[in-house]
Amino acid sequence: MKARRITLDVIVYIILTILSLIWISPILWLILQSFTGTRTPTIASQADFWPEVWSFEQYVNLFTNKVYDTSGALIDSNYNFFFMNVANDSGGLTPTLGAFPATLLLALICMVFSTLLTLMSAYGLSRLRFKSRGAMMRINLVMGMFPGFLSLIIMYWLLKAVNLTGNIWILAVIYCAGAGMGYYISKGFFDTISKQIDEAAMVDGATRFQIFYKIILPLSKPIVVYTALTAFMAPWGEYITSSYMLGGYSTQKDNWTVALLLRNFIYGGDDGKNKNSYWGQFCAGAVIVSIPVVIVFLCMQKYYISGVTGGAVKG
Numbered sequence: 001m002k003a004r005r006i007t008l009d010v011i012v013y014i015i016l017t018i019l020s021l022i023w024i025s026p027i028l029w030l031i032l033q034s035f036t037g038t039r040t041p042t043i044a045s046q047a048d049f050w051p052e053v054w055s056f057e058q059y060v061n062l063f064t065n066k067v068y069d070t071s072g073a074l075i076d077s078n079y080n081f082f083f084m085n086v087a088n089d090s091g092g093l094t095p096t097l098g099a100f101p102a103t104l105l106l107a108l109i110c111m112v113f114s115t116l117l118t119l120m121s122a123y124g125l126s127r128l129r130f131k132s133r134g135a136m137m138r139i140n141l142v143m144g145m146f147p148g149f150l151s152l153i154i155m156y157w158l159l160k161a162v163n164l165t166g167n168i169w170i171l172a173v174i175y176c177a178g179a180g181m182g183y184y185i186s187k188g189f190f191d192t193i194s195k196q197i198d199e200a201a202m203v204d205g206a207t208r209f210q211i212f213y214k215i216i217l218p219l220s221k222p223i224v225v226y227t228a229l230t231a232f233m234a235p236w237g238e239y240i241t242s243s244y245m246l247g248g249y250s251t252q253k254d255n256w257t258v259a260l261l262l263r264n265f266i267y268g269g270d271d272g273k274n275k276n277s278y279w280g281q282f283c284a285g286a287v288i289v290s291i292p293v294v295i296v297f298l299c300m301q302k303y304y305i306s307g308v309t310g311g312a313v314k315g
Contacts, residue, residue, distance in 0.1 A: 034058055034283035058284035065098070081261060081285060102168060103258040104292070107236040109172050114179035114231035119224065122186030123212050127198060140181055148178065152244050159245065166246055168255045174245065175235050182230075189223040190216065225300050236293065239263060258289055 029049060037053030062081045080098035097105070125137065155174065156165060164170045193216060201211045217224060235242075239259040246255050256264075265282035 030283050031287055033280060034287045036280045036283075058280040059288070061281055062284055062288065080256070081258075099256050099258045099261040100288070103236065106168065106172055106257070107232050107234075110175045110235045111228050111232040113172075113176045114234075115224065115228045117176065117179040118182050118227050118231070119186055119217070119220075120212070121180035122183035123190055123216060125183060126187045126190035127195065127208075141184075144181055149240050149244075152241060156244060166255055168242075168246065168257060171235060171242055171245060171257070174241060175238075179231065182227075186220075186223050186227055189220060193219055229296065229300060232296070233293065237289070258285070262286060262289065 032049065032051060035054050035056065035058070036051035037055040037057060065080060065083065082100050083098040084096050125133065159165045159170060197215060197219075198211050201215055206214075235257075237259055238257075242257040243260050243263070246257070246260060262282055262285050265278040265285060
């Protein structure tokens with residue numbers, strides 16, 4: 001029995017190791033390609049796992065907003081990854097927010113408001129009993145089965161009617177508008193907290209908001225972190241809605257999100273031609289974009305897992 005158990009463990013670990021290598025190899029390859037020189041062949045002809053020319057120039061180009069083709073020729077010097085130079089009244093150039101900091105700010109704004117809307121909706125449905133509560137939850141469950149991008153067309157025409165398309169900040173309204181529909185996991189976590197705590201606080205004269213803010217939220221740190229992380233990830237890496245609402249490649253680059261800008265790197269221009277011309281800078285940009293997410297997840301991993309498992313106990 002001991003030999004059989006050891007043999008099974010060895011087989012399982014071998015399979016898991018192979019699967020891990022398969023999973024991590026594209027990520028490692030992407031990181032390696034971000035250190036390639038501009039004269040290295042593009043992905044269309046890149047057959048080597050290791051770059052032919054090692055260089056940090058792809059990262060330097062992102063900070064200096066310069067885009068080079070595979071021959072080393074300068075294509076664009078105003079590609080707003082970190083900042084963008086715009087003309088001012090004095091005839092000079094003023095640096096403004098680029099795609100990375102603008103998208104980071106957008107994600108943080110959405111994280112705050114989406115987290116508040118989700119947690120308040122979850123707390124209300126967990127603690128309050130009112131007419132049509134069950135029907136509301138069932139309707140919300142059915143609506144959640146349909147992907148959100150099905151409503152992109154009607155949202156686009158509604159925003160276009162009031163001249164709000166092409167503005168990166170209108171995405172905050174779109175991302176936060178339906179945040180309350182994602183209450184299920186948070187509600188499951190709140191259901192595990194005894195209602196007697198609420199009743200005791202009410203006896204002492206606390207309002208519903210005071211109970212929620214001063215008692216429930218401090219006891220619900222895992223689900224708060226989980227909700228905040230998921231709310232941050234949606235606008236940070238989302239492409240479909242941003243490309244549709246910002247007009248795709250017809251809009252100005254100062255209104256691009258980082259996902260839209262990265263996509264344009266591998267299609268090499270506003271017209272979508274010269275495919276793969278900027279592959280090295282795309283890889284460098286993808287590495288930089290992933291750094292904040294990796295740091296946040298490593299720091300908040302235990303809360304994230306606790307929030308998922310705690311919210312899955314009840315629904």
